[in-house]
Amino acid sequence: MPERIKMIVTEVTIYSVDRCVAGWDYEKDRMVRPEPGPAKFWPAIFCGKQSTFHPGHLVSFDAEEPDTDLPHRNEDRVIIPNSLTEHGAGGSDLFRAACVKSLSHGPSQVYRDYLHFQGDKAFVPKGSDCGSLCALDLPVSDVSLLVETDMNGKEKLRARLPVLGRILNLSIAAKDLKQAFKNSGGLVAANALLANASSFHVRLGLAREMNGDGKCYLQINGIYPVA
16 A cells, blocks of 8 residues: 655665665654665665755655565665655754654664674674664764775775674765765765764664675664764
């Protein structure tokens, strides 16, 4: 049964050349992941300050729940063609208000006992009936960006931060941070996006299972300075 969703975009992440979008349904107080098709990503043209999906932008659409895998199915919503309406930027106050409300969906409330720790990583088993998106506020001193080199010699942006009492080293999928790191000057440019903050609002999400190992790894979907 289709439902009308009114959402403020809270995060845009990058996967290769495509994008994944998530937001806060401000009428039903829940996390939502709007998709063009079940478990499908958005072309880059749909995501940006002058486009449809960007943190702080308001959108509404008719959507249906797809038959995707848990835990992502709990937030996945496929937009019905020709139902998407753009309402422009909502402003910083509205964005922060949505972020504050979403703190009710923190790691302990969303992942419950399904979150497993693996060294300084964390994952939820594919098929777990929990959420895949959550949020938390952290002091500036608790979050540090770092660079690691993978087995192919490629540098990747990551962050170290506490989640449920454990210090984790998580991959960063956030569009703004990844683009700053890749295109504008590495770690210095990424850190510049986080300057002059009293604390950080952090968006966490689970990546879909990629390697056939049944694990949906925790990642960072967004880090936003709080003045």
